[in-house]
Amino acid sequence: MPSSTSQTPNTEVDELVAVSTPQRPIWQRLIGFNLVTAVVLAIVGWLIGYWIGGRIHAPSLDFFADNGQNDISILLGYLLGVIGFMIGMGFANYPIRRMLGHPPTLAEHESEGEGLARYFRLCTDHKVVGLQYVVGIGFFFFIGGLNAMFIRTELLNPNNHAFGPNQYLTLVGLHGTMMMGMMTSVILGPFANWLVPLMIGCRRMAFPRIEAFTFWLLMAAGIVLLTTLFFGGFQTGWTGYQPLGGQGTAGYDAYIGFFALVGLSMCLLGLNLLVTIITMRAPGMTWSRLPIFVWSVLATATLMLLASPMLLAALLMGAFDRAVQTGFYVPGIGGSAYLWQNLFWVFGHPEVYIVALPGFGIVLELLPVFTRKPLWGYRLAVAGMLGVTLLSFFVWQHHLFVSGINADLRPFYMLSTELISLPTGFIFLCAMGTIWRGRIRFTVPMLFCLAWVFNFLIGGISGVFLSDVPSDVTTHGSFFSMAHFHYTIMGGLVFTLFAAIYYWGPKMTGFKFNERLAKIHFWSLFIAFNSTFGPLFALGLMGMPRRVVTYPTNLQALNDWVSVSAYVIGLSMLVFLVNLVWSQLFVREPAEANPWNSKSAEWQLPTPVPVHDFDRIPVFDGDPYPYGVPQVTAPVVAPAGGTA
């Protein structure tokens, strides 16, 4: 991680900080607005909220409170706890200062604190936020992955249960919820925040405080979700279907709290990125010169901004149903069982494209570098991404084909869902055109991108099966659909995530990764991944529904194969962790400024990138992928500061 001593002081801020302060005792350094204060205030907030909830009395509410399930207390506790957390982090400081009449200012957060301390407080340097995101989401990613290992352990035997049925369902729900909540931001949070300003030539995001806010909100959300265990877990899976969610233990309140916070975080993250890309591009960075990764971020940010509010609305009604016995989702008292399904999937379908689109951007961004050719079909690729964005709002009822929706709707949604494979296909065509007659180098990031092609191909084609109503009748709700979305989400997003980590990681941290361990990680992950999820297609077609603890004994051999393969995935992730700790914390071999010989803007900066990013705002001229024209080494014209 960049330490403050290696930066060349270039602005007043850096000069102020460069005056070294004597080391204060650690207890004194802990006072202030940072993670410690935030946790303390979070606990205080929880206790206050819980206490207030206990003071609210009414006959039916008391009945549930007596059953050990005071949902109002829990929900209020979460609300005030998160507010306490954010106040402790220091997010209330600026609004209060402004209300007291102080002038607007920003610089005080970007570089204060010594190296590591910046990462545990409110820091408005977009590069710090990017790295915070990587570690923060990574932590929850591994917890979600651990849950997956538990799930596969349970499914080893249909009659010997490793966990009780309640615990198993909570594990299933935690795995899905943790992943879908956290991994939707895993490219935009870490990489878009870190890269977009550098790629479009500005020094910071449009709303740096909001940028930091989205990160800490996501962390608070993750902790909220983990507390579900103390309240009995939740038995609805990540889709949280009502009216099932309305009954059952109070762990569902943690689910509500988590997704509400995640939804808010996503909404603001999308807003920030959208405004930054639209308004803060450097001179010469026209729309047709925008790197394709930035286009994918733009498309994803649009989806994040527009889809999250639907989720918040659905969750709010769910919270009311649980806490104060309203009947939004209960048919017997005037509600509808369809309401949740529809609201959730209006969010849920754009959500899965939020997960898929950044992967498209990363693959198309990296292929030119490792084939030494410009991106083929740039406009087609952009059209593809925007087409996916637009169409993703019109397909959600394919999750409800056999639910008894109005039968006239099904042909329309079948058509729209099949159509969405068209813009997705453009991405494949552009990838194919880029590698054709290129000079392909098989670096680790390239390997992950190629794996994406294979995985997403399978995932996409299985999606065509699922979008076809007659085929969907058997495969809906079965392991076939599980295999489909794991191929697209895990085979798509997670593989491109690792491509991004190995590609941009050395630039972000300043240290190289061990290449041999990285290759072991790649091959073991790729093979184990296909070995795990390929057979699931067969299991689904053979009649195994989702989220079950038991199955016919003739399916046991296949399930055991899948479980063992899943353990190998876990081991490959351990290889990655070992590589991460070993190369970043111990070996610490400094990375070159441009190890991949990329001609993209962010690689023209020194490693590590200074706090202020550019000495002077660059002026862009020409194609973002000037490969094949040897005299052009970068798309920028004016010096961008530092030496390549």
Place this chain on the structure above:
Amino acid sequence: MNEVNHFRRVALIWLVSSVILTPIVVLAAQGIPPGDGTVQAAGQTTDNGVLLGLSTPVALAVVVFFIYSLIVFRERDAAAVLDGPPVRGHAGVQLWWIVTTTTIVLFLAGYGTVRMLTDGAGGGQGPNPIAKPTSSAAALPVQVIAQQWKFTFRFPTYGGVETNHLEIPANRLIAFHVTSLDVIHSFWAYQLGVKADANPGVDNIAYVQTKNPLTFNIHCAELCGVWHGYMFDTGAVVSGPQFASWIAQQRARFAPATKLLPPYAKQYFPDPQHRGG
């Protein structure tokens, strides 16, 4: 090697592999579940075959192209960092791709729609189905009541008797009226090729035309709580006379329960204000 040569090679490899693999895949698809125990199940199997037959060449195109490119166009000199040709696109190729993929997709959507409208494909169509087999008026109505955590079955044309297990007559059109008493379940009769969500307060109709006698597995396909995984049963398609004697036996056996049941309705709303205990 000039470009035309490479492209012809790729096209040739693709053609040969498609011609060989596609028939194999489609033939193998005929054995893919859910089989052909009912008209709807057979329709699904055919539909899957068509989908597989179309997706095999498409997948092969991408795979062959990539494997060829990765082998032929790899950088052989590890130290060199030379650029490839600055080709940014080709309008003709893009147009051809768009037209081809659009045609395939529109065909699939059309075919799926036709397939769906022919016999309903066994899926739940809600209270107003449009894919009604012509003889739907003579369908045997069987109500599937899903509750936490078992299915019960009610026969309105046989005195509204409710049973624990499902037997239906062979060579008959059945109209399943699937509903739920509590949360969302899903009635999945695997060998029948039927899946219809059981939503509380909703009458979800799914048609199936049975053929020969067979046994089928019923699973709940929508997470409905703690015992979702154990919400399964076995049903049977039996001959007409066997069905008649079975239903008569069930009516006799469950006469006490039938007296306690509410009258047959398309949906039920158990009293939500039931006293606690």
Place this chain on the structure above:
Amino acid sequence: MSATGKRLVGVAICAVVVCVLIGLYIGLYLTTSPGDASAAGVTGSNGTNLYLATVAASELSDPHPSWVSYYAVDAKDQNWHHATTFELPANSLVHVTIYQFDGQSGLRNPFIAQATGIIGGTFGLNGKPTVAIGPDTASHIFAIPQMGVSVPLYGVPDDAKNPCDNAPCPLSTDHETITFTFRTPGKGLYRWQCFVPCAAGSIQGFGGPMQTVGYMDGFIKVV
């Protein structure tokens, strides 16, 4: 200590903390319901006897003292245990006696008010052979769906003079006695459940104890 040494210690501490947290995570989790205590049926001369009780609220020391629950007699010590996993021999007759201490609720589906899957089709309700009870008088159901067994348990009327509030419930308090016999199939793991939503409302009533193994749900191990 050198920089490398410091980092090594740091990483080691983090790893230990993570393992401890994972261990806590698993441990806390697995202990949120009463343990896997199982009760074996008492084998007699003419089959196995299984004695069960249903109570309005489990004992005060229980993790969920306000939840309804089943209790069973363990063959090993002839004592009542808060257990919901029952071990029974395969292919044999099992004579079940249930002491029902809880009040009346109502059935969601009145169909379940008739007993099925038991020998003779009738069960003894306080000695009287009965086929079905009124749907609104049911307190609980003892059902093993995979074996087709389902027996309604009549509830203690609201005007009872001496109801039992919390386990342990002595036989001197008001209760109903239900007896029936069924035959176990081959070896395997089966599950049983109750079908009466006993909390507020048709939907909510299936939450809490109704969905928690150890209270109103459990397993039958046929050995």
